[in-house]
Every structure is written in structure tokens, then in C-alpha cells.
Amino acid sequence: MPRSTIPKTGRAHDQIMAELDAGMADDADFRGGRTFSLVYWAGDHHHKLVAAAHDRYVAHNALNPMAFPGLKQMENQVVAMSASLLNAPAQAAGTMSSGGTESILLAVKTWRDRARKRRPWVRRPNLVGPATIHPAFAKAGHLFDVALHLVPTDTDGIFDPDRLAARVDRNTVMAVCSAPQYVHGVVDPIPQVADRMVARGVPLHVDACFGGFIQPWLERLGVEMPVWDFRVPGVMSISADLHKFGYTAKGASVLLYRDVSTLRHQFFVSTDWAGGLYASPGLAGTRPGGPIAAAWASLQGMGQDGYLDRARVALDAVNRLRAGIRQIPELRLLGRPHSVIATWAAAEDGQGRRAVDIYAVADLLHAKGWSVDRQQRPPSMHNTVTAANAPVIDAYLDDLRASVAAVRADPSLSRSGEAAVYGTMARVPLRGLVKRNVLDMMEKMYGPQGEMPDLSGDGGGIAPWQQRLLDATEPLLDATRRLRTRLGTRIGRGVR
Ligand SMILES: Cc1ncc(COP(=O)(O)O)c(C=O)c1O
Incomplete structure (x- = not known):
């Protein structure tokens, strides 16, 4: 895009809209079903509702719940509806965030801070998980100085829970599994991992950013998968994206904790700023109202029957x-x-x-x-x-x-x-x-x-x-590949 300046005087709105429409000319055709990720499209009728709800709250700021109590109530309801879908206990609590990555960043920060509070010897925190966890965890590790202790999976995305448990040490602040992981669509063996983490006192976070709003319906339709939500006692937090299979506007995810007492480690409070007390529940300061209203409207408009269909x-x-x-x-x-x-x-x-x-x-x-x-x-x-x-x-x-x-x-x-x-x-x-x-x-x-x-x-x-x-390296790599194949050490070939 060439450098340009803001127009000296404002342009006609219809011109602007026409240009916005023209900008979509080369876009992937999600309405026609020709994309297989990126967009979760539930059709024009539903889209209109979501867009109208987003529009209605486009100027609102959820940073200050006192100023916009209606918006806060909607967030509470979205969290509560999600908690009920994921079989959370009554004392569960959580917040909305801008998407899967923010929910994951917050989960890592929360469990790190909680570990530091309870176990002051934790100096070099780490998390354990299979190699298939989403790169948002690597981003979180990078931002919050948490090392990733990952165990390999086979080519089907399957890993050994004992191997995962063996990576836990005194600096481990959390374990991570996915429901499902994006790469192969596998729901990790969450009950087995949870058992091992409970025995070691390590909280297990389930990344259901992809699956949070589809797996419960698939389960009802008879799809077999490991139990993965709060029904598993060691699952201590879950991230689930509304802007995927919740079919809402982009910028909406929920992060839930089994126990409200964990939630406070997510928050940030500054008491020293000249501008006054400042408290924020997530990574952003200003929190757009649109995605919250749209998510609420999406859940209401779709209903359980709509999601199931x-x-x-x-x-x-x-x-x-x-x-x-x-x-x-x-x-x-x-x-x-x-x-x-x-x-x-x-x-x-x-x-x-x-x-x-x-x-x-x-x-x-x-x-x-x-x-x-x-x-x-x-x-x-x-x-x-x-x-x-x-x-x-x-x-x-x-x-x-x-x-x-x-x-x-x-x-x-x-x-x-x-x-x-x-x-x-x-x-x-x-x-x-x-x-x-x-x-x-x-x-x-x-x-x-x-x-x-x-x-x-x-x-x-x-x-x-x-x-x-x-x-120059190709022949060497080929030879290594052949040798591994012959020795049979290549993990899980995964032919089905
Ligand atoms: C399993 C899983 N976790 C996390 C994410 C990250 O979500 P987002 O792109 O909304 O940040 C994705 C995105 O596809 C995902 O599939």
C-alpha cells in the first residue's frame, strides 16, 4: 500500500462503502464454502444478527463495567452459558477475551503467577504438553518467560501421557492438552493426563479454542472422543473460542477456571498511576463492546438446536x-x-x-x-x-x-x-x-x-x-530418514 494521507475533508459515505466492498474482490470465498479454516460461516441470516449486535455496541468500552453495566451483564451471561456447556462446577468463573491467543496468554500468565505465589522457589517456570499444542503457547512462553517442555507425538498426533508426566519438575506451573488440537483434530487423552497431573499437583489447562463450541454437540451426535471438559476432575481451566464454532464476530473467546480463586491471578491492578486506580481483566486496556454483544446475540440467536443442527x-x-x-x-x-x-x-x-x-x-x-x-x-x-x-x-x-x-x-x-x-x-x-x-x-x-x-x-x-x-543436506536427510524407517524408530507411521 503506498503511503497516503488522511483526506483533507471527509468523503461521501457511499463512496467509502463502495471502496470497502471493492477491497473484498480477491478474498477467499468463505460464503461459497471454499475455505476450510479462518472463517466460521453460519449463513446470511445469522450473520445479520451478529453484525447488528456488534454495530449496536461498537462504541462501547468494556474496560469500565461501571460505565456500561449492560455490557458487563452480557459478558457474565456469555461466561455462564459457556461454563454450563462445558460442565463447569458452580464456583467456576472466567472472562471473555479477544480470541484464542489472548485466552491462552492469560491462562499461562495466570498459572505462572499462581505458582509463584504458592511456590516462591519457582524461578524458571515451565509448562508441559504435547508438541501439537497451538503456537499461542510458545508466544505466551516467550512473553511471560515460561519454558515449554514438549513431548513428541506420532504422525497421528498421539503421545504417551507417561512421557508427558515425566517432563514435570519442581518448576512446572501447568500442563496443557487440547480438545482437539488443530493439526490432526485429535482430542488429547485428557483423563489420563489429568490423573497424572493431579498426582503431581499440576493444574491442567485444556485448550478448547477450536473445540469448545463444537465438541459438546459432536458428543451428543455420538462421536467418540475422550472426555475433556470440567467433568474431568484435574481440568482446572479451559479456553474456548466463540469466534470459531460459536459463529460470532471475530474478537471473542472465553477463559474459564474451575475455581473463582484462580481468576484473581489473571487480573492486573495498578494503584500508583497519577490518573487513579487502574484495573484490567485481560491483556488489552480498552475492551471493545461489539464482540461481547455479538457473542451474546449469537448464542441467543443460534440456540442449542441451531448449534446441534x-x-x-x-x-x-x-x-x-x-x-x-x-x-x-x-x-x-x-x-x-x-x-x-x-x-x-x-x-x-x-x-x-x-x-x-x-x-x-x-x-x-x-x-x-x-x-x-x-x-x-x-x-x-x-x-x-x-x-x-x-x-x-x-x-x-x-x-x-x-x-x-x-x-x-x-x-x-x-x-x-x-x-x-x-x-x-x-x-x-x-x-x-x-x-x-x-x-x-x-x-x-x-x-x-x-x-x-x-x-x-x-x-x-x-x-x-x-x-x-x-x-547439500538433502542426501544426508534422506539417508537418516531411510535408516530410521529401517530401524523402525520412526514414531507412529499413522497409516489408516
Ligand atoms: C486449538 C487452537 N488453539 C488456539 C487457537 C488460536 O486462536 P486465535 O487464532 O483465535 O488466536 C487456535 C486457532 O485456530 C486453535 O485451533
Whole structure:
């Protein structure tokens, strides 16, 4: 975006709105069901209600509940409705936040501060969890100086609870599991982990940012999964996003604690400021009223029946998608069918050779207008399925089959477009190098020129020297891969 100035005089509103509309021309088509994450779309009728509620409270500020008691009451009700959905006990309490990441940051800060208060010897706090927990925990660790002690999972996202428990030490302030984790859609073995954490006096936080408002309905529809909410005695806090399967406006999540006494460790109070006493429940100062009102309206407008209906449609759609993927011999499904996520990777032969380059498949899908979500360990594709995707599952499967066949027929597709970049990034063992490249791209995007990175075409951001380094390390990596396969130490191949 070129630098510009604020217009000297205000422009006509219809012009401004027309420009806002025009700005959407190249956006991913979520209304047409062609995105499989990022947007949780419940249709125009529901959207209108949410947007109107958001609009009604767009100027309100929830920082001062005394000034806007109605808004505070709505927040209380959203928290209470969420607590009841997640089987929280009567003494549970919590707040809303701006999204999953803020809820996670707050949970980590809260448990760290509580540990410091109760166990003053905790100098270098850590949390334990499987490697599949969301990167928001790494962000929290970075911001709040909490080390992450992560245990590996197999390619299906499964880990050993005993191994997790073995990572607990005197500085452990919390354990984390997910319901489900985003990568494979697996609900972690929460009862087993909780048992082990109770024995060690470590609070278990469940990240249900993705699943908080879908798993309860899936359970009612008969989907089998581990019990994961407050019914499990060792689960001490849960984060759950309303702006995902709560189908509300972006900027809404809840963070719940089993016991109200934990909540105070989340708060920040300053008594010394010249401007007076200052108290804030979350990370932000000003708290927008819109997302709170919209979340309240969304829960009221959808009702239990509405959520259940949408979950039923999404479940049927994800099952059709999984069944279609199972019919494609070059692909395999990863994870467990606990949720509405389908994650697929390339099938492998006994030597660990992949039947197809799925990043090249992703490029072709993208060219056909699908918004794709590439994952790296192993190279895999993620599909979060909502009711909005239901009408296009067959069209997606047609395009998927055609794309797999095209890549099989022309392996050179792996060396062009984004496939080259993602393939390289996934293979580069030096993560510092990858990080540097990503930082460079971000600097371009958010720098004065506001450039969008061009991942297509030659190189795609990979410098020639980096490519040479990769070429030099590739044979070594291949040999290691083959050796691990032969020794059978490769954890969980995950073919289903
Ligand atoms: C399991 C899980 N946790 C946390 C988050 C982070 O949520 P947000 O993007 O709202 O910050 C996500 C987002 O997809 C998620 O799937």
C-alpha cells in the first residue's frame, strides 16, 4: 500500500462503502464454502444478527463495567452459558477475551503467577504438553518467560501421557492438552493426563479454542472422543473460542477456571498511576463492546438446536470428505475422527517414499479457487469442515482427485510455485533459517511499501545460497530418514 494521507475533508459515505466492498474482490470465498479454516460461516441470516449486535455496541468500552453495566451483564451471561456447556462446577468463573491467543496468554500468565505465589522457589517456570499444542503457547512462553517442555507425538498426533508426566519438575506451573488440537483434530487423552497431573499437583489447562463450541454437540451426535471438559476432575481451566464454532464476530473467546480463586491471578491492578486506580481483566486496556454483544446475540440467536443442527451438517460433510480421501490411493488420513477436521498426507511405501507431493497438489487446488492450509510435520493438508462446506464436498473431492492425478503425471510441478517454497521450508533442518525468511516476508508485508510476498515463481523467497545448502543436506536427510524407517524408530507411521 503506498503511503497516503488522511483526506483533507471527509468523503461521501457511499463512496467509502463502495471502496470497502471493492477491497473484498480477491478474498477467499468463505460464503461459497471454499475455505476450510479462518472463517466460521453460519449463513446470511445469522450473520445479520451478529453484525447488528456488534454495530449496536461498537462504541462501547468494556474496560469500565461501571460505565456500561449492560455490557458487563452480557459478558457474565456469555461466561455462564459457556461454563454450563462445558460442565463447569458452580464456583467456576472466567472472562471473555479477544480470541484464542489472548485466552491462552492469560491462562499461562495466570498459572505462572499462581505458582509463584504458592511456590516462591519457582524461578524458571515451565509448562508441559504435547508438541501439537497451538503456537499461542510458545508466544505466551516467550512473553511471560515460561519454558515449554514438549513431548513428541506420532504422525497421528498421539503421545504417551507417561512421557508427558515425566517432563514435570519442581518448576512446572501447568500442563496443557487440547480438545482437539488443530493439526490432526485429535482430542488429547485428557483423563489420563489429568490423573497424572493431579498426582503431581499440576493444574491442567485444556485448550478448547477450536473445540469448545463444537465438541459438546459432536458428543451428543455420538462421536467418540475422550472426555475433556470440567467433568474431568484435574481440568482446572479451559479456553474456548466463540469466534470459531460459536459463529460470532471475530474478537471473542472465553477463559474459564474451575475455581473463582484462580481468576484473581489473571487480573492486573495498578494503584500508583497519577490518573487513579487502574484495573484490567485481560491483556488489552480498552475492551471493545461489539464482540461481547455479538457473542451474546449469537448464542441467543443460534440456540442449542441451531448449534446441534450445524454440527450435524458439518459432521456429515467431514465424514463424506474422509470417505472420499480414503478412496484416493496416493493419500492417507492422519489423526483420529474426534472432530470436524480432516488432515491428509501422502501415502508412503515401506521405504518412507511419498506417493505424491501434496504441496504441489495444494497449488493446483489453490489455482482451482480453494483456500488451502498447508502443514509441515509431516507435509499434510488441513481441512476444518463447517456446515458451509457441506454443499461443495463433492466438488472439492473431484478437484482433489484431478490434482493428485496431475501431480503424478507431471512431477516437475513440485519444483514450481508455492510447492517449491513449502517443500523447501518443510525440509530445511535449520529452523533459524526458515524463521529468518519468514521475518523477511513479514517485514515486506508490514513495511512502508506494504508488499504482498510473491511465493509463486522462481525461488519463492529462497536465496540461491540457501538452496545450495539445502541441496547439500538433502542426501544426508534422506539417508537418516531411510535408516530410521529401517530401524523402525520412526514414531507412529499413522497409516489408516
Ligand atoms: C486449538 C487452537 N488453539 C488456539 C487457537 C488460536 O486462536 P486465535 O487464532 O483465535 O488466536 C487456535 C486457532 O485456530 C486453535 O485451533
